[in-house]
Amino acid sequence: MLSSLIRWLDERLDLEGLIAPFKHKTVPTHRFSYWYFFGGVTLFLFIIQVLTGILLLLYYRPGANEAYESVQYIMTRVQFGWLIRSIHAWAANLMIFTAFVHMFSVLFLKAYRKPRELTWVTGMLLLFLVMGFGFSGYLLPWNTLAFFATKVGTEMAGQVPFVGKAMMIFLRGGPEVTGATLTRFFGFHVAVLPGLVTVLIAMHLFFVQRQGMSVPPKIEAEWIANPSARREMKFFPNFALREMMAWYVAMGVLGALAAFFPWNLSTKADPFISAPAGIKPEWYFLFMFQTLKLIPSKVWFVDGEVLGILGCSLVGLLWMLLPFFENDKAGRSKAWITGLSIFALVYVVGMSVYGYLAQ
């Protein structure tokens, strides 16, 4: 029955021709191959986000008077609502984590080099958008922590010279964080960001498909020296089955996190109370938050916070353009990028831990 249906479709759509490139596609096999899986796991987590997000949409109501209650309803009354919400929240965090791991693995394996500059740029844009997903989604349950985190976060955006104030009002939908901000963030979270991310993922995957997997220069050199050492596996089914295993592992981790640590709802946001003491952003913003905290209030004549925000933005932009700073010549330029990557990793991890432990 199924085979006759496939045959019927193949006669009309040339399915064989469509999947032919995948049949011929190969993946290099070497001692760092397992890092290739993180991109796929990030994609899997994004798919989970889309599916659980759609299910949450069936019950979630955006609005200052309804959002919290609707999430509470999902958690307590809807069959498996707790599971869907907990998986959505955990998968979001895991997706950002695997996106960071993927970014650093690409960096250390030097997969960003020519001709893959655009793959890197789209990947970085995806990382920023994924963080935007985290920031906008965090507010949606309309609980106390989310409310004040959004207040602080949007205030920081307001510090940007010239356009900051307008940007803050645009993000908040007014001068303060209110129900209008919630509606707006909901719009970003379920319409604007998914649209942009889908286009960028399509581009990112298209580039990967066109250019194939990058081989680290060291391995490449070994293979040139000893061509018989070159190893490859078929993308389909060999690599795809391995990727499937990674997805299953991710699913198991997600299920365990959701069952053992259901995502907390906390108390409903009250704009009239003072911010809880020692309020901190989500872990993926901690390194930036801690950096801003450590900058003095005035650096020469410039406001410290403004300097920090401009600095972070500039570093983010330069990071996105990193492949364009590396030329083909071996030697110093490559070494400094590797050094910078190690420093960035140590800085991000160190500052996140410091921010988590700091009072």
Add this chain to the structure above:
Amino acid sequence: MAILHNKYRRFTAARAAALAGLLALAACLGYGQAVNSCLDCHSAEPGRLEVTPEKFSQDIHAQKGLTCVSCHGGDDSSYDPDQAMSRKAGWKGKIDRKQIPQLCGSCHSNPAYMRTYNPSLRTDQLDQYHTSMHGKRLAAGDTKVAVCTDCHSVHDLRAPSDLRSTVNPVNVAQTCSRCHSDAAYMKPYGIPTDQFAQYSTSVHHDAMAVRGDLSAPTCTTCHGNHGATPPGVDKVQNVCANCHAFQAQMYGKSSHFKAFQDKGLPGCVVCHSNHAIHMPSDAMLGTGPSGVCMKCHTPGDHCDKARADILSNLTQLDGAIKQADQSLKLAESSGMEVSEARLSQDQAVDSLTKARVTIHTFQPTLVNEDIQAGMKIASANQKAGQDAMVERNHRRIGLGICLIAIGLMLVGLWLYIKKLES
């Protein structure tokens, strides 16, 4: 007054001239400032005669534009002591204690005058004072009793709303205790002097001094301020009822109300004391050292049984609430969502509070109604916590099954890959 007058009389002409010269110079340097010869001299006087401009500037009267002359008369524009303190100029000298209430009342009992400064200020203080124990004794010639300046201070008299005022709610008890805790001073009156010590241990003092609740009662709340007098044995519940309205309402309808009246017992005070009112507890219904019922009732009588019944029910509800609380805490610590049950825990606590208020009816059936309402909520909450834990276990079993399935799938995939690649 005469002593003061004579003292200035002893000034030599030379000293007077020198002083006048100095003051004239000071007056020239301070050109444009109001002249107040009283303060210029009294700021240099020793002891009780000393009134510095700094001190007087703190006084609400000075701030409203009144001067020394307003109360003491005389001529504060003259640096000649004879002229400044001349009887012709209306100088009254030191105000006699007996005259103080009348003098203060000359303005403060004048609604038309007081309206020009503070339209909301009452003007019946003097009338009230006359009805007070202090006022009555003063009229009878006892000058040891408190007059206006004893409580409100003098020359640096601040508005009661000022935290530094001696009559600000937070300072009132301390102010009263200056006389009422002085055993030697109070000896002739034969009244206790431990009120402040007792009040300091009370729940009311705790609310006022520790929690900063300015609505908490202090001496004047129960005794009155200008009309200060003991409330009276048969009327004490009316005083307590000002704040504890429900308790008073229930007590008023109870069998104790008439029984206490017949025996001349002071209502609320019988069980709760007067100045040393401590946080009431269920132990007051017990037979231990905190118990109050058995001080009057006989063990085994009808009332003792009612007491034991009420206490047992209260303890039961208190225990049920605590158990529900523990059950919910356990569920919360497992990450389960039990906020609705947590919210209704407040209702169970409210029922317990209501039951503790209903005790003042001394009718076990009425108390039991509140207890049962609370028990129902607490039991439901405890069940919610237990259900959440059962649900948590189901989730973990479900997870275990899923993980086994995922594990089998991984093994199957791995074996398939191996087969493919072999």
